[in-house]
Amino acid sequence: MDEKRHIISILVENEFGSLSRIAGLFSARGYNIHCLNVAPTNDESISRMTLVTFCNDQKIKQLAKQLDKLIDVVNVKDLTEETHIEREMLLLKLKCNKNQRDEIKRLTDIFRARIIDVTDTGYTVELTGATEKILAFIESMGKIKIIEMVRSGTLGISRGIDSLENIK
Amino acid sequence: MKLSGSQIIIECLKKEGVEFIFGYPGGAVLHIYDALFGDKKIKHILTRHEQGATHAADGYARACGKPGVVLVTSGPGITNCVTGLATAHMDSVPMIIISGQVSREYVGSDAFQEADATGITRPVTKHNFLVDSRESIAEVFKKAFIIATTGRPGPVLIDIPKDLTDPKVKINFEYPKKVKLRSYKAPISESKSKIDEAAKLLASAKKPMIYAGGGVILGNAHKELAALVKNIGYPITNTLMGLGCYPATDNQFLGMLGMHGTYEANMAMHDCDVLLAVGARFDDRVTGDTSKFCPSAKIIHIDVDPSSISKIIEVDLSLVGETSKILRDLNKAVKPYLKNINKSALKRWWTQIDKWRTKKCLSYKTSKTIIKPQSVIETLYEITKGDAYVTSDVGQHQMWAAQYYKFDKPNRWINSGGLGTMGFGLPAAMGAQLAYPKSEVICVTGEASILMCIQELATCLQYRLPIKVITLNNRYMGMVRQWQEFFYEGRYAMSYMEAIPDFVQLASSFGHIGIKIEKPSELKSKLQEAMNLKDRLVFVDIITDQEENVYPMIKSGQAHNEMHLSPTGKDTELA
Structure with a gap:
């Protein structure tokens, strides 16, 4: 399947270790992080990450599920699925x-x-x-x-x- | 109530109903051990290695379903737990690991016995916490127990710096009734219409198959599974982790599937037209070549973990949620469709299955001069009437135990299926024996595996655990040797076990009883003699056929209908 560019938005608990859990998930499964951006949101207990990765449709679905499974992750969305x-x-x-x-x-x-x-x-x-x-x-x-x-x-x-x- | 951090930890464990802590003391947890000193409610089991503690807590959890609790010190204490954590994580076993950490002021300074516990264990735990204040200890424990035991269970680590456990500093303690876990999702429940769709699809099958795994046992759904299977009359197979979730002696059971599964189970998988997968994760040892997996089947997958769905095999219909609830709902939903089932097609399917069964794929050449490993398991099954808790290590003995001991009840078969951890069996048996002191607990092992956690024989003596260690001693790392025979033209690189200890003497030096069995004629009587010693650990060293192989076998990258049923060479029989 063709690799496509995906922009993944992730809301995570603003706690130490959150970033390394997410980065670890990518490296452990052999996914590449093309670029990554993190900062707190208007709710300071939550950080928002925007992450760009190249992968096929099957992999991106699995990746979103794996991210969602992380305890620190509040929500995940593939922005490229809709107008953004x-x-x-x-x-x-x-x-x-x-x-x-x-x-x-x-x-x-x-x-x-x-x-x-x-x-x-x-x-x-x-x-x-x-x-x-x-x-x-x-x-x-x-x-x-x-x-x-x-x-x-x-x-x-x-x-x-x-x-x-x-x-x- | 004003308590120190250490006392808070002990109180939290009591509130969670913890009976046992498996652990090993050291500098960073001395305050906690002091608070535990003389405690009447919680019993501490001192293992002889932290790896043993994690496997023992794991075995306890697998046997009784309650989370196993481990307490270890910082640095080498927690690094020694990593294999045990990975083992539990792969097989989704609920555990709480409490590790000491150096005091906060020393964290990050390469202090004595400092290790980045949360960093090291992150990929092998469901979640982990580094506690940063005394006030948060109780909340962290509450969260840890919720996370470890709900959804798809798993091990959770709590790393606590020593200064937070200082007995001199006391704070108010109240165990929270509820905690906020906004980012932790409870299993969703499926809509009626989706369950109905599954029921309809299930009833439309002409060649149905049910494939159930460890999730049925973890989700305590064996009754619901049996009800559905009986109601609908379809054949069922179990994964290695699922053995016992459906009675092995029942006629609808086709045995284990996969690499060393039965002929009938694998052939039925290959030919089925509707597959219902329950609490199973399409592991590579089960699927073989994924491109040839169940080529003509519509697949329904029930699982508590959304990330298991379509991870390896794209499924047609997924039902995510608590296995027991979904099975109950599905069983209800399927009733109106039962009349739609094509009875004659189902009958033809069963006739085909019975034909496959006549291959008798688990038969083996018996011998009067040398003990066949398969016969040991069969004899054990006979003596224990199939009701023992059986743990195993990893390799040929594990496969034979899985193939020849017919588990009729869940939680009886305890093995490291996912990670394949040698050294798991003996400590896991300790956990199972502590959970069920009156039951028979057997550790089926090999002469290579048993040496990986042999030190735990001392723990068994200290707590008088009457485990029966059954060693299939073939002087080889049997499974390694088997692969070398098949794939490396018989070059047995490093798989021969030279310098094997005298296990009878070894057992007796640890204060136990050792029995050696060498002749097929004395197998039953001596095994019976060992099992009769109800209050002692008996180490039975059984000298078995050195070059026996595990069959059937699907070689890596082959399909379910490409099994080898007998030795390679002249009489190779491809299914």
Whole structure:
């Protein structure tokens, strides 16, 4: 079966060990975590994780069940099953000479990115968007030297007024 | 009531009705042991190794259904428990393991006897806790017992830093009646319509088969299962873990299935058109080649664990929930459809099964000069009238015990099915004997397995546990040798047991009685003599046929209808 990209949202008890239980489940079963993001929610006793993995339909069903079985996990949802919004943030530190400055400014405008730090020899740029946009922006840098790159990993939320917390 | 952390732990155990703690003291749990000193209600069983403690608690839980409790110290205390935890976790056995941890101020400093207990045990427990305050001890215990014993059961570890058990610091204690476990899901119950759909499908079968596993025993659903099977008149097979959940002597029972299952059970699996799986998890030792598993069957799966559904084999209909309740509901739902059952097709199916039975796949060549291992189990069955608690280690003896001892009742057959842990049998027998002091408890083992937890013979003497250790001594790691014969052209690399101890002397040096049996003619009388010594542990060393193999056998990656029924070579008989 074909491997597809899945965005898994997980609500977990905000306790020590929760993250390692989830990471352990992936490594023990040979699943790959492509990217991962964790932070507390408006209910501070709960953290929300967004995790991207590539696997086939049968595996993803099993994976969701295994995650749900973990005692710390409050709820699990594969966001890619329904309409959803995803965003990622990129921080890019670029080395640039005088000639490249205008080019970078132009590209940041096109992508609606922002320059958030300026020095004599470089810019740091911030960009938010879906993964394709982030990748396109990085691609557009061309010969401009990337000194450092940080990506948040994907964040996702379903469309409409349903909440992962209400489903419980 | 103001109590210290240690006293709180003991009180929590009492509130949960714990009778036994299996354990071994050490620095980080000395406060707890001090609080236990002189206690009249809870009996502490001092094993000779922490692995023995976990297997003993496991055997206790499997025999009587109550959670087994283990108390060990930090560092090597808890690392020695890892095999026992993995064993219990694989077979879904409810257990509570309390491990001491170094005081909070030393955690993470590589202190003496420090080990990351929750980290090490995370993959081999259903859940684990590192207690971080005195105030939370009672709540953690309450949660641990709920988690260990409900849903699909399993071992739960509670790691407690030593400073929290300090006898000088006392706090108010009240055992919570309820705890908040928002993220722990109780088994869901299935809708009437889904159960009805299953009933209809079941009744539509022309060649039905029921495949029941350990979940029936764990879920205490054997009565409900038997009621359904009798009501509907279908054939049934059991997994290794399920033996005893349906009476083996009943005519509808086809024996165990899988790698060393019977011809009739495996053939019926292969040919059936509707399969009802109950509390079983389609283990690789059961399915063989999954692409050839029950090729023409619609599959209904009843299980308490949603993650078991369609994990290995995609099923057509799943019923998730407590096995006993679902079986009861299904039995009710099936009644109106009984008249739809195609009686003549079912009769033809039974005729076919009876034909398969005539193969007598469990027959073996008898001998007057050398004891056949199969005959030992048959004789044991005869002497104990099939009513003993039988534990086993892992290997050929385990398979022979499973094949030739006909278990009519649940909880009588105690073995490490999932993890396959050698060394499990003797300590597990201790747990079973403590749960049922008046019953006959037998540990069927081999000369290799028994040496892996032999130290527990000392525990047996201390608590006067009259276990009968039946060693099928073939001077080989039998199953390893069998595989080497089949798959490595008879190169017996490291599977010959040189320097085997004199088990009779060994038993007597531990304060027990040892008996050696070498001739087929004395097998029955000497086994009887051993069983008659009701109040003593008797170690029976039986010299058996060295190169006997376990048959039938489905080799890895083959299908249910590709069994080998007799030795490879000339008289190889492929089913």
